[in-house]
Amino acid sequence: MVSRTSARRAASATTTLVSGPYERGELSTIMIHPNNFTSSKSRTQPQDPPGKYFKKDQKLNAKDALGEFENMLQMQTLPSITSFNTLLGTVAKAKKYQDLISMFNQMAEADLLPDYIGMNILLNCYCDLKRVDLGFAVMGGLLKRGYKPNIVTYTSLIKGLCMEDKIGDAIGLLRKVIRMGFHPNVKTWGTLINGLCKSGNAEVALRLHKEMVNGKLGSGLRFNPNLIYYSCLIDGLCKEGFVENGKELFQEMEGKGISPDVVAYGALIHGLCNVGDWEQAKELFIQMMDRGIRPNVVTFNMLIDALCKEGKTDEASGMLDLMIRRGEEPDSITFNTLLDGYCLEGRISDARELFVSMAAKCQERDVETYNVLINGYFKCRKWKEAMSLFEEMVSREYKPTVITFNIVLSGLFQEVYYWMVFAKTIVLKRHWTCSKLSKSPIIN
Structure with a gap:
């Protein structure tokens, strides 16, 4: 057994994890280089009977897990590594990475070596923190201890590389994993496709998708995508302007017997709105409701935004009414979008009416709400109303942003400039009139 002193000395040889909010998060190198701390030296733990420390249906949150972890470390005979894995997994799911790293450090100081599951949790933690290099180091540790990485391990690394x-x-x-004989699962494919789409490589994702479904990735491996996978790819394609490809995938998905949900519909509707194809977006929206799929606030906001950009604020207002009738609660984005639409059309009275109605509908205003209407007033050259609203905003303890001050200063300067031009025009006209009169033969 390794002494407490030697374990602490080993734990002090740390690897800095990340900078920023996790800059103090450090992990003992014995977790990455376990040849310095073999399982024969670590404290052994008995196999706990099921439910000894946790009830089968017990749901722990991260705070409870951390407290239980401290209690378990104080026990004379440590619980099994399985019990520790339960706590590590709970903290990892809550994305409390700094706490998770601290737990691994404490395990190292207690001469407690993580097993295959624990090291995979650690590997995934590194990948989520955009330190895939350390993730690969942990995999090296797995191999040195005789463990064989599985598809879950490789999926975490693929995610880390994408991030x-x-x-x-x-x-x-991924190609190497397939050559090694592994069969990537839905999560593996989804992770890679999601990473490609988020990094602006949706076209690459589409090519890879075609290889996958046609079994051209090697070993004759074919893949049957699910709804989440399709929704992600359709969304990525539409955001990059490949709406026609998105429509084709939508049809392919339905052809495979996969029924689209609100997310898939929303992704395609958003894409159609972005390219100005409002009519087809509306058809898709009606189809969605006819199929009994309830639009959510995100879907409604997309449509209201598209209508406002098309100058169809009356239809956008009707969409808001439909939204409320169907029991979907508008959020601040909904109101701000319509408010901005009214202001862009110069319908400042309608904008003010909507602004007032927000309080009646128990909808909390935010800084953006005030910014939109203040800007609208200035655009209509109603600087007194704009400044009155600005004062109301401050009195209600809404903190103005840089955008707020830019709107106010720009509006005031434009108003001053208008009056300066107006004054200059009057002066010039009077000067011209006086000049002409002075040359008049009547006066002379």
């Missing part, structure tokens, strides 16, 4: 925009490496790793 660091190492797209080529991610695709290369």
Whole structure:
């Protein structure tokens, strides 16, 4: 058994994890280089009977898990590593990475070596923190201890590479994994496709998708995508302007017997709105409701935004009414979008009426709400109303932003400039009149 002193000395040889909010998060190198701390030296734990420390249906939150972890470390005979894994998994799911790293450090100081599951949790933690290099180091530790990485391990690494925009490496790793005989699951494919789409490589994702469904990735491997996968790819394509490809995928999905949900519909509707195809977006929206799929606030906001950009604020207002009738509660984005639409059309009275109605509908205003209407007043050259609203905003303890001050200063300068031009025009006209009169033969 390793002494407490030697364990602490080993734990002090740390690897800095990340900068920023996790800059103090450090992890003992014995977690990455376990050849310095073999399982024969670690404290052994008995196999706990099921439910000894946790009830089968007990749901722990991160705070409870941390407290239970401290209690377990104080026990004379440590619980099994399985019990520790339960707590590590709970904290990892809550994305409390700094706490998770602290837990691994404390395990190291207690001569407690994580097993295969624990090291996979650690590997995934590194990948989520955009330190895939350390994730690969942990995999090296797994191999040194005789463990064989599985598809879950590789999926975490692919995710980490995507998060660091190492797209080529991610695709290369996937191809290597397939050559090694692994069968990537839905999560693996979804992770890579999601990473490609988020990094602006939706076209690459589409090519990869075609290879996958046609079994051209090697070993004759074919893949049956699910709804989440399709929704992600359709969304990525539409956001990059490949709306026609998005429509084709939508039809392909339905052809495979996969019924689209509100997310899939919303992704395609958003894409159609962005390219100005409002009519087809409306048809898709009606189809969605006819199929009994309830539009959510995001879907309604997309349509209201598209209508306002098309100058169809009356239809946008009707969409808001429909939204309320169907029991979907508008949010501040809904109101701000319509408010901005009214202001862009110069319908400042309608904008003011909507602004007032927000209080009646128990909808909390935000800084953006005030910014939109203040800007609208200035655009209509109603600077007194704009300044009155600004004062109301401050009195209600809404903190003005840089955008707010830019709107106010720009509006006031434009108003001053208008009056300066007006004054100059009057002076010039009077000067011209006097000049002409002075040359008049009647006066002379």
